[in-house]
Amino acid sequence: MKALSVEQRITTIYTNESRRVLATLIRLLQGNFDLAEEAMQDAFVAALAQWQRDGVPDNPRAWLISTGRFKAIDRIRKNTSQDHHLQAFAHTLSAELATELPDDDDAIEDDRLRLIFTCCHPSLAMEARIALTLREVCGLTTEAIAAAFLVPVPTLAQRIVRAKNKIRDAVIPYDLPEPEQLPKRLEAVLPVIYLVFNEGYSASSGGKVVQRDLSAEAIRLGRLLSDLLPHADADGLLALMLLHDARRAGRTNANGDLIPLEEQDRSLWNRAQIREGCELVVQALKAGPPGIYTLQASIAAVHAEAPSAKETDWAEITGLYDILLRINPSPVVQLNRAAALAMRDGPEAGLEAIDKLMGLKNLKHYYLLYAARADLFRRMGLSQEATCCYQQALDLTQQEPERRFLQQRLSTLQNN
Template sequence: MSASLEQRIAEVYQAESRRVLATLIRLLHGHFDMAEDALQDAFIAALSQWQRDGIPDNPRAWLVSAGRFKAIDQLRKSTRLDSCLEELAQTLEMESQIQSMDADDALEDDQLRLIFTCCHPSLAMESRIALTLREVCGLTTEAIAAAFLLPVPTLAQRIVRAKNKIRDARIPYEVPEPDALPERLEAVLSVVYLVFNEGYSASSGTQVIQGDLATEAIRLTRLLRDLLPNAEVTGLLALMLLHDARRNGRTSVDGDLIPLEEQDRSRWNQSQIREGCDLVIQALKAGPPGVYTLQAAIAAVHAEAPTAAATDWAEITGLYDVLLRQCSSPVVALNRAVALAMRDGPEAGLKAIDAFRNHKELQHYYLLHAARADLFRRLDRSQEAIQCYQQALDLVKQEPERRFLQQRLAMLQKK
């Protein structure tokens, strides 16, 4: 095989494999593992036949057709051992005779079906994340396990259980009806945002950023926006792009955390910032802003400030006020209190935090203690700051964040 043909087939795999898989899952009646095997068999057949005949005009349709017939062949062999598969084999053969693979076969709908199935609310959140990364994004089980610091067998079992739940509970492989779409879309966006957050700032481990996860979440959101234009999908994409734009400035060459006010803004990705800001405007024009659009608007104010000192904290605080009315999360309240401290001073920030700091959701949230420590430090209340930094250190799980807190603590203890 020539190097150019091999490269072209690799490009087809990169561009089409997840789309082909989504359609095969539908055609094979939700049998995920069978569809994955059929996908691999189809590409193995392509390596041989395309070398002889050339790449077809519609490689996606060719692969879908080849994959389905490979699955039928495999089912025919398996029915000798499992009679339960006979009916499925007959059904697939009948459908293959009446359905043409020459058209696109609603592949866009198939991708949406796959996304909504993997993110179904009846699945546990960790299962939704694992299944989405594996089936929609195409990450290997090993890569997902490494990203979340899980043993590979544990992650593999999580994926298996999710697939079994889909099969046993007969979760439909479909896009929700219009009246159910808002709630189901919210579940999908939650999964994608959790994936991004783990990439943007890992919950534990030795690195702040897991770039592959952040990049994959952005890619998935672009896909979702292409398939299902929606203001909040646009807002989420904007939010991710604006946060990710700061990637190169967030850590030192040694992997240490650099706080926002000390980052070299010339290292921020300006093209991502421009795109993100444009998307914020589009989302705001589309209707009343949702929680992702409001967070994106806050990120845009940060991104557009030429220096940390020039940040418009009044606008940020106002946006947090609106966000808090929509989402009464204690984490949002904490972020608003930090913005308020930047606008009105650390005393105002501490007073705001005191109003909710005993909330049960914040008891193990190290950033609550880190925020209070920073405000006490700015007020030269060293002993209270030291105590809060020590509380934060007891809870933090990411090593670069731990080192940052230890550095701040050491500076205070030297006084």
């Protein structure tokens, strides 16, 4: 087998190690994100030249961190000769050069956790948390993040800049939360990961249902958090994402058209992911009272293990939604419970539950409310009412595959 060239090895090291290197450099450079990014890039450029001559070191990651710290000091000295504050900063960094750099995995992974918790700090707006996490923790380019969320590149770039400025100006510490702060801080981290996953699993707008790269990044983040910080809520979120993603291959046809859950070919579902997700659900449930992600994952597990929609244990799913509503009484959870109730007790029971939600402000422009109502009318044989609701849903959705699906439902009703 042909040996990899130095360039190929550096590319592999960049893929596998750059986020770890960056996380540690941010700590060593006192939370200066921009300086750390520049220093890391300088270190990789230096590696390309030096490793060609001297060979790849035994510990490339430690070499890159050490070189990055020296490069950062050089940058400050060259660019800040008249700035006494930055000169003092450079002097401080120089004085710390004798500090032993972390070369064990535990210390490096602590830095990765620091980076996640800083990027997802509750004082940052949710949009900023998402953008900064994808950029700094995952290493996605600004252009890629903007394209995934259908946001102009300058707008996305400004979000990242503002987030970094907020971290600097508010003196947000680049540190791990104390044990007593952990549950509260996780409340700021987990929704970021789940929002990224949801945008990848079911895009809010655009021409595709699925953006696989985005959902894969969210699962990677969830796995990282679960590995580095064993916690029931983190395990529950990872389980939820794995179980949903396991159904990905059956959700659309070759043309990208949406296939409803009850019509999906379950042989296409990823059984290995389902097994892992179910094992994580059990693990999370054993850890204590279930949180919102563990309960949602429990519901997803019942779906995933059922041979068909008809053979699904809808009574168990409805009961799980009842528990979920007690800790998260959101209108969307109420709507999902109504859909499960319709499968358990019939469309009339589901419609009665949905009608009670029609006046809720949070659901007024939620197309799935009208789509669910339309489907129940269709199952009851009330074509006129179903047509009206499908049209309302069609007017509200911005996702092309969803629009095609709703239009198909309308056409079928009108042709019967």
